[in-house]
Amino acid sequence: MSRKSKIKATEKVKIVERYLNGELSQKGAAKACGVNKRSIQDWIRIYKTDGPTGLLEQKKIRQYPKALKIQAVQDYLSGLGSMDEICLKYGIWQHPQLLNWIKMYNEGKELKELTGGTSMKKARKTTPQERLMIVKDCLDHDRNFGAMAIKYNCSYQ
Incomplete structure (x- = not known):
């Protein structure tokens, strides 16, 4: 799954670099791009963390340990x-x-390692009985849909 943006990555890099060089304020950058100030702040943080390549279109969802x-x-x-x-x-x-x-x-919920990632996977054929077994297993294991999808080699849905 990719996250598409209306603003090209090269434009984002130019805007962030202008801001970092003191040529532009966050508010001015947001107005110039037609986005909200929060987007500019996110771009700056991504640029500082991953450099200019971080602003390229991402091919998959980022997961954290x-x-x-x-x-x-x-x-x-x-x-x-x-x-x-x-x-x-x-x-x-x-x-x-x-x-x-x-x-x-x-809320006392567990922060899990796995958050899914198989939502667009082509599903294998499952029987109604097998689906029921998967659902029961999922309910017994804190509704971790991503883990069940991997365990049973089926789609996230």
């Missing part, structure tokens, strides 16, 4: 940095990702 998720959440909750600083430190591209982990952590 469980230990990184836990450490990022704990650092944020301990006041060791702002949302931007924690995202930059751990290479997290989007604030909503970190916010989701914080919410799960505060």
Whole structure:
């Protein structure tokens, strides 16, 4: 799954570099591109983390190790940095990702290593009985759809 953008990667790089050189403010950059200020902030963080290539169109969803998720959440909750600083430190591209982990952590849910990734896989044929068995197994294992899809070699759906 790719994340497509209306703004070309080369334009994003130019805007970020102009901002980093002090030629443009975040608000001015957002206005010039026709995007919101949060997008510009995300581009800057991605550029600082992964360099200009980080702004290229991504071919797959970025996944983070469980230990990184836990450490990022704990650092944020301990006041060791702002949302931007924690995202930059751990290479997290989007604030909503970190916010989701914080919410799960505060609700006592497990931050899992696997988050799916097989949603577009061509499904093998399964019988109704086999589907029922997969669903029961999924419910017994904290509704980890991605893990079940891998375990039973079937689609995420």
